[in-house]
Amino acid sequence: MRRLLTRLGGLAAATMLTVGLAHPSQAADPAYFEFTDITHERAIVRIDDPAKIQHARDLLSGVTNERPHLIGRIVKRQAPYNPRWSFHYNPDTVDFFDAAIEVCDATLPYVEDHLDEAGGAFLPGLYWCPWTSRLTREVLAP
Template identity: 70%
Template sequence: MRHVFIKAAASAGVGVLAFVTAQPTQADAPDRQPVRAAAESPAYFEMTDITHERFIVKLTKAADIEHAREIVSGETTDRPHLLARIVKRTAPYNPRWSYYANPDTTQFFDHATEVCDATIPYVEENLDEAGGAFLPGLVWCDWSSRLVREIPAP
């Protein structure tokens, strides 16, 4: 019976993630200067969470980079947490961990479903289970995540 419940919860969680991670329409976005469409160099940010561990994220989308810089500078407190699909291998810019946040899937959020919440070290400790009932679809949304600073490109 527990197995059925876990599968049902995971399926429901993936459905909720689709809703939570949906991008707002232009009409929902506040009036702001248009973000440059031109490709920009990636930017790297140090993230921490309730465990005080450090994790490096690579951002490649101009809007994400701009938002991350606004968070770090204190210009905004909107959508302070990071959500992304994880990739189960080490990234050269984040060698301490056996996973990294896929920059193509990165988003910022205020609130997200519990099924994707896990701390940095908990993901590492349970990486072999990620993608199943734990972090369905490999979607990770550490509720206590926060960007601390921008760091130079490696």
């Protein structure tokens, strides 16, 4: 269990370090992508980092199949581009992964239904990494 928590801490630290290293010169227009999970529900994620936008586009075009799943911190409020859900990914924290620990895995409906518990034992630190998440398409900006 300690090893598992250490890995979660390392993943969170790496994600925050990556976010912390972003420079204003990397700024670009955000891109929006629809994603789904095992429940076939759909949501929209906003991605601001140009390298991550390119990775998302590469996933959709089949250029890569590495790191196909989404990870990031959620914000417990609705976003204009994602009106169906009472939460959304913080665009500054969105990244991709191949494998992650169980403590951040949950489906879209489960997060919605248990949003009041998120940030405690459920989705510690508000990190969400749905293991079955996958991008389905790029969508127009709202």
